[in-house]
Amino acid sequence: MADKSTSNAYWAANVRVILISLAIWFFCSFGLGIILRPALSGIHIGGADLGFWFAQNGSIYVFLVLIFAYAAKMNKLDKEYGVDE
Amino acid sequence: MDQFTLNLIVVGMTFALYIGIAIWARAGSTAEFYAAGRGVHPVMNGMATGADWMSAASFISMAGIIALSPAGGYQQSAFLMGWTGGYVLLALLLAPYLRKFGKFTVPEFIGDRFYSGTARLVAVICLIVISVTYVIGQMRGVGVTFSRFLEVSTDTGLYIGAAIVFAYAVLGGMKGITYTQVAQYVVLIIAYTIPAIFISLQLTGNFLPQLGLIGGYAPQGGEVAMLEKLDQVVTELGFTAYTADTSNMFNMVLFTMSLMIGTAGLPHVIIRFFTVPKVSDARSSAGWALVFIALLYTVAPAVGSMARLNLTTTFWPNAVTGNALDGDAIAIADIDSKPELAWINTWKATKLLDFSDLNGDGKIQYFNEPKAVTAANKALADASKALADSTEADKSALEAKVAEAKAAVDAALAEAKLGGKSLAELGLVGNEVTKIDNDIMVLANPEIAKLPGWVIALVAAGGLAAALSTAAGLLLAISSAISHDLIKGSLNPQISEKGELLAARISMGVAIAVATWLGLNPPGFAAQVVALAFGLAAATIFPALMMGIFSTRINKEGAIWGMLAGLAFTSVYIFLYLGWFFIPGTNVYENTAANYFFGISPLSIGTVGALVNFLVAYVVTGMTKAPPQEVVDLVESIRIPKGAGAAQAH
Numbered sequence: 001m002a003d004k005s006t007s008n009a010y011w012a013a014n015v016r017v018i019l020i021s022l023a024i025w026f027f028c029s030f031g032l033g034i035i036l037r038p039a040l041s042g043i044h045i046g047g048a049d050l051g052f053w054f055a056q057n058g059s060i061y062v063f064l065v066l067i068f069a070y071a072a073k074m075n076k077l078d079k080e081y082g083v084d085e
Numbered sequence: 086m087d088q089f090t091l092n093l094i095v096v097g098m099t100f101a102l103y104i105g106i107a108i109w110a111r112a113g114s115t116a117e118f119y120a121a122g123r124g125v126h127p128v129m130n131g132m133a134t135g136a137d138w139m140s141a142a143s144f145i146s147m148a149g150i151i152a153l154s155p156a157g158g159y160q161q162s163a164f165l166m167g168w169t170g171g172y173v174l175l176a177l178l179l180a181p182y183l184r185k186f187g188k189f190t191v192p193e194f195i196g197d198r199f200y201s202g203t204a205r206l207v208a209v210i211c212l213i214v215i216s217v218t219y220v221i222g223q224m225r226g227v228g229v230t231f232s233r234f235l236e237v238s239t240d241t242g243l244y245i246g247a248a249i250v251f252a253y254a255v256l257g258g259m260k261g262i263t264y265t266q267v268a269q270y271v272v273l274i275i276a277y278t279i280p281a282i283f284i285s286l287q288l289t290g291n292f293l294p295q296l297g298l299i300g301g302y303a304p305q306g307g308e309v310a311m312l313e314k315l316d317q318v319v320t321e322l323g324f325t326a327y328t329a330d331t332s333n334m335f336n337m338v339l340f341t342m343s344l345m346i347g348t349a350g351l352p353h354v355i356i357r358f359f360t361v362p363k364v365s366d367a368r369s370s371a372g373w374a375l376v377f378i379a380l381l382y383t384v385a386p387a388v389g390s391m392a393r394l395n396l397t398t399t400f401w402p403n404a405v406t407g408n409a410l411d412g413d414a415i416a417i418a419d420i421d422s423k424p425e426l427a428w429i430n431t432w433k434a435t436k437l438l439d440f441s442d443l444n445g446d447g448k449i450q451y452f453n454e455p456k457a458v459t460a461a462n463k464a465l466a467d468a469s470k471a472l473a474d475s476t477e478a479d480k481s482a483l484e485a486k487v488a489e490a491k492a493a494v495d496a497a498l499a500e501a502k503l504g505g506k507s508l509a510e511l512g513l514v515g516n517e518v519t520k521i522d523n524d525i526m527v528l529a530n531p532e533i534a535k536l537p538g539w540v541i542a543l544v545a546a547g548g549l550a551a552a553l554s555t556a557a558g559l560l561l562a563i564s565s566a567i568s569h570d571l572i573k574g575s576l577n578p579q580i581s582e583k584g585e586l587l588a589a590r591i592s593m594g595v596a597i598a599v600a601t602w603l604g605l606n607p608p609g610f611a612a613q614v615v616a617l618a619f620g621l622a623a624a625t626i627f628p629a630l631m632m633g634i635f636s637t638r639i640n641k642e643g644a645i646w647g648m649l650a651g652l653a654f655t656s657v658y659i660f661l662y663l664g665w666f667f668i669p670g671t672n673v674y675e676n677t678a679a680n681y682f683f684g685i686s687p688l689s690i691g692t693v694g695a696l697v698n699f700l701v702a703y704v705v706t707g708m709t710k711a712p713p714q715e716v717v718d719l720v721e722s723i724r725i726p727k728g729a730g731a732a733q734a735h
Binding site: 022025030052061068070 | 158165172176177181301330337342363364365372375379635721
């Protein structure tokens, strides 16, 4: 195993990436899809209002991008801190 | 060739494929049986996870739940976001660390991390309640799909389904299940998207249903948006607008959250991430799983909205290009004679769709019957029944009551408006489409869209693939909890690998027998119990796993009391509205929105249960001894990807 200070720094970096990702996850689903929908009803994506589209389609696309972006970022971090397999 | 033969050929071919794969992928060791030897490529694993996750409910019911929701289709977006957003939590918070831990089951992690056989046992109990609940629905799904498409009884269908699952799950374990699920995914996704593409082309001119959802309505030249057209058609008939906002935003947020953390806490989903070779593969595998799930979930809202529009315009032909009520409703003579409307009678025979000509005008009027009319009609029916059943000599009092009820109905019909006119003026006495089952939106979709017979056969095979693949995954989670956590973990730790493999196969066989029996004799509350499954996964397993990974402080007392508190809180809240242990009539409050605490429905309570779990765990941990150093070391080691391969040996 890597030494203690490296692994602590690696974990802190990981937690930071997780928190940022979760903020995006929350904003696009709960935020745009539910809570902000009435406020943003004037904006349209095709034939749907922004909130409706995010609730039924858009948030799922964001989830997808988010997971792959997280996986890529973590692969980079793994190498940077020398903890990759 | 008739439809029945076609169904038989297509379903038979898919079954032969599943059995063939099972023979090719027999499991020879416990590592292969529980975790497919950890050699499954992330893309393959993603596909298998997709089939594992998407059940009969996703395939057959979800689009219909959205389409026919009385509160409008938007309200049901919770299912779409909840059942996909959970994968983000899995990828970020659980999958990579559990893969690094390198064991076979969820209770095993909880037992080791919280250095306690009791914690492991509590986790096993939660796992079995969650998975058994789920499997009942799958077995019913298999039976129902068989009976509908292959003209056998539901029970016979169930036996055939159980035999197929037995063949490949007992023989192949996780290895056989995984490769079979890959095949099942391909079958189910083709079956779901082909009708969706055709219906999207017909209604919006868009090849992709996802674009069709936000596209223009083709029969009117594409100038009006499809969703706008749908809103206009359903509101004209008195229904809530399809895109109407939710009336209880707080509850929708909690419900979505419960589905997300419930998804991330479902044991049969979590164990899928034990099968990949590396920690980094566990992260991307969750992404691939979501790719394959999203293929269905982004199409489902299009299927739902378009099927609703198609169904409504079928009953009101004038609505295709104008206002529904400006033209006549569909005529019974047309339903009986026109070949393109033949599906209506086909599905009427299955009782998923039903109608009756209440006002005797030879047409079927479909609209949202105002509550006052429904109540008045019911009062009249009750009064008439009382009169008919009466044995008294003097019936004048009862006759007066019937007359009074008739007058009340007339008053209600004169009062209720539809498109600016009263129901009495329109000559209506009530909604004549008396039943539309949610499931019909997917099952009858190919016929409504006038697609060829082989597409209908494919939908049958797809529904079976969805139900069988989920059943197999659940059965594996149950059998591994029994053979690995109970037998190897506590009853007989000295058992040899060969003995454990045999025990795993036997418990799988027993689990299938129990699931089949429950499918044949379903408890009347099967539908409600699903709320319990998600609520419990959210309130027990998810918080325990998350705290086990993200905190080195939480100790065994905290984890055990946290899980028990989450379990008790969530089940009690659900039982208050649905009856103690779901026994009808024992509920304390009526299950209506007015009675909910802070407007939180029993379906949404898992989020609060999870918070209770976290809170109790932190408080109890603060009052008890810190975990030993080797546990802190274990937590630190699972946070680092390096060395995952070595952890495989048990």
